Amino acid sequence: MKTLNPTYISWVTLMSTLIAWSFIGFFSWSLSAAQxxxxxxxxxAGQDAARRETELRLRVLARDTEVLRAELEENTRATPLSIVESIESVGKESGVSLEIGQVLASAPVPSASPSAPSVRTISVVVEATGSFTALMYTASLLSSIxxxxxxxxxxxxxxxxxxxNPGSLWHLTARVSVLTTAEI
Structure with a gap:
């Protein structure tokens, strides 16, 4: 019988070892790629879930604040005449002689959305004369119009x-800024 040469056996062993290690490397690489x-x-999936959750929160927030946004929009549509009338009503309420010195409108600030109205500031200079207590009450009412x-x-x-001017009369000058979306 003929026996195999030990050199061939070592070469076959080396080749089978290399092939086995190649399979192990490929298997390890495929597991890593799958992971x-x-x-x-x-x-x-996490990003999609976070995006959907954010969209849902935004919809809920928009739905929950719909009444408040409508109220804010209604309050910001004040015309300069209605603003002056509101300020004059403060004088009647506090019992002091109140005069509107100056009414100035700023240029409109462009809005981010074309459908949203532009906002402008109306500055009103108010002068009043009365007792110190009455003027403090007037200032308090002006801050809460x-x-x-x-x-x-x-x-x-x-x-x-x-x-x-008898000695007990004080003079108040106030500058009030009001935001409005009314066209001027």
């Missing part, structure tokens, strides 16, 4: 005593 695909799929407004400046002054 990467699964992780990538999980990440995409039912319009989107801010008081930019309040100036209280006790003018010198004269025939036209």
């Amino acid at each position: 990467a695909a699964r992780v990538s799929g999980d990440a995409v 039912p319009l989107p407004s801010t008081i930019n400046q309040l100036h209280f002054e006790l003018p010198p005593t004269s025939a036209s």
